[in-house]
Amino acid sequence: MDSLPAEDLCQMVEIALSALVNVMNQETTLLxxxxxxxxxxxxxxxxxxxxxxxxxARSVQRQSARLAVEAPDAVARLRQGHERLATQMAENLRVLATARMVTEDLLTDVAKVVGQQNRARAYGRAGTIAVDPSSSARGIAVNRAL
Structure with a gap:
């Protein structure tokens, strides 16, 4: 890549950058x-x-001096594209964090409800319903990979 003409290298980076921003935007919209x-x-x-x-990006960094001389307009476009990527990444991360939090809250609520349904209801010595903590829901796990 380092030996490519400056305009060609910058154009390839712009194409990759645009495609990445687009797929992240699609993911954010779906989430x-x-x-x-x-x-x-x-x-x-x-x-x-x-x-x-x-x-x-690593190739552009290695070739930054040459690119600045041979293709200054393309380098400026790359900077703008990189800023768009940073903005899209920040939004994507916010949406991912929200989705994760909602999922965890939902699973916690489901586990509580399932645990309440499985509890044995019996009267204790004081005449109140005793809660058996060992009978709460088991086997519900939260996948934190999201």
């Missing part, structure tokens, strides 16, 4: 709409595009 599975389908593509972009 906001509550379509977790559909958003998950985008993960391999997002990962591949991010790896491509990082490779290109």
């Amino acid at each position: 906001r709409a509550g379509h977790m599975r559909k958003a998950g389908v985008l993960t391999p593509e997002k990962t591949r595009l991010a790896q491509d972009y990082v490779g290109f």
Whole structure:
């Protein structure tokens, strides 16, 4: 990549950058709409595009002096594109954090309700219903990979 003409290298980086921003935008939109599975389908593509972009970005860093002389307008476009990526990443991370929090809250609430349904209801010595903590719900786990 380092030996490519400046304009060609910058154009390849712009294409990769645009594709990454677009897939992150799609993922963010799906997550906001509550379509977790559909958003998950985008993960391999997002990962591949991010790896491509990082490779290109390293090449641009190594060639920064040459690119600044040979293609200053393209370098300026890359900076703007990188700012768009940073903005999209921040929004994507906010939505992911919200989705994770909602999922954890939902699963915690489900576990509590299931645990309440499975409790044995018996009167204790004081004439009140005794709560057996060992009879609460078991087997519900929260996947924190989201």
